Amino acid sequence: MASQLKYYLDQNYKRFHRPELLDSDPLFFVHQYSNPFDQEAVALFSALLSYGNVKQIKKSVSLLLNVFEDFGGPHRAIFQFASKKGQKTFLNEMTHWKHRLNDPRDLIALIVLYADVLERYQSLGDYLVSIHRSSLLESWHFWVTDWKKKGKKIGGPYFSHLLSSPLDGSACKRLCMLFRWMVRKDKIDVGLWQTGSPLLTQQGFSPNQLFLPLDTHVGSLCQLLGLTQKKTLNWKMTEEVTEAFRVLTPKDPVRYDFSLCRLGILDLCQKRWNVEICEQCQLQPVCLFREVEKKSF
Numbered sequence: 001m002a003s004q005l006k007y008y009l010d011q012n013y014k015r016f017h018r019p020e021l022l023d024s025d026p027l028f029f030v031h032q033y034s035n036p037f038d039q040e041a042v043a044l045f046s047a048l049l050s051y052g053n054v055k056q057i058k059k060s061v062s063l064l065l066n067v068f069e070d071f072g073g074p075h076r077a078i079f080q081f082a083s084k085k086g087q088k089t090f091l092n093e094m095t096h097w098k099h100r101l102n103d104p105r106d107l108i109a110l111i112v113l114y115a116d117v118l119e120r121y122q123s124l125g126d127y128l129v130s131i132h133r134s135s136l137l138e139s140w141h142f143w144v145t146d147w148k149k150k151g152k153k154i155g156g157p158y159f160s161h162l163l164s165s166p167l168d169g170s171a172c173k174r175l176c177m178l179f180r181w182m183v184r185k186d187k188i189d190v191g192l193w194q195t196g197s198p199l200l201t202q203q204g205f206s207p208n209q210l211f212l213p214l215d216t217h218v219g220s221l222c223q224l225l226g227l228t229q230k231k232t233l234n235w236k237m238t239e240e241v242t243e244a245f246r247v248l249t250p251k252d253p254v255r256y257d258f259s260l261c262r263l264g265i266l267d268l269c270q271k272r273w274n275v276e277i278c279e280q281c282q283l284q285p286v287c288l289f290r291e292v293e294k295k296s297f
């Protein structure tokens, strides 16, 4: 059964794990830059703002990156906007910016905290691997707790909504996604937190430490593929489905994430049997809806 599932996931991967489809994803912004320091900055802001609808995400991130561009590019702009004077300039530039719950004060908080890390470490990735080398989860929790505490004093009332820790129980989709982008390395993910990256002065993370970024659509797909029976999207479900994928691809448990996400983002799965759509779907032979459909005849 596992080998059958892997076969069809690989078919779906071949169809959707393609750079031509990056423009349907916030990772698209990272690929607009070639300097790895800029790429990390863009990945951080794009991932944390990846909630709400795709159109709104694209608009909010584009406006932010335009301002960064006007001040020398993302990496340089972080240092410029972190000073008291720079913060005022940034607020003037971003007066009308709003991303659902978050306002420019929350971006200022992120900029100040990120700049502080960059003063002391080569990069955010370098900071994360320096905290607890053996466990990504410990590094992650330490980082998020620290930034939430400090960010409250700088940002608006919803600053903490930008950051989540697995140890608090939520599914933490955005940060799982950031780690996937920065730790996996192929034509989609940039792998800048892996050993040997110019962003790191020490050993990096490995793809086998990653967790699946779980949103409602990927969660539903995992249910349809029989990878979980849980109904609630939380960290327990993230762990369960990541383990299920780890059985299929032990060194790279989030290998199928980008290709699975395309089914939702490109509106190619309606989470119900639709013969016209489902007959085109590579996952149809292993989808639970297929079984239900067969029994109804």
Ligand code: SF4
Pocket (backbone or CB within 6 Å): 221, 224, 268, 269, 270, 271, 272, 273, 274, 277, 278, 279, 281, 282, 283, 284, 287, 288, 289
């Ligand atoms: S077979 Fe249909 S319902 Fe199942 S995953 Fe594919 S598109 Fe979605």
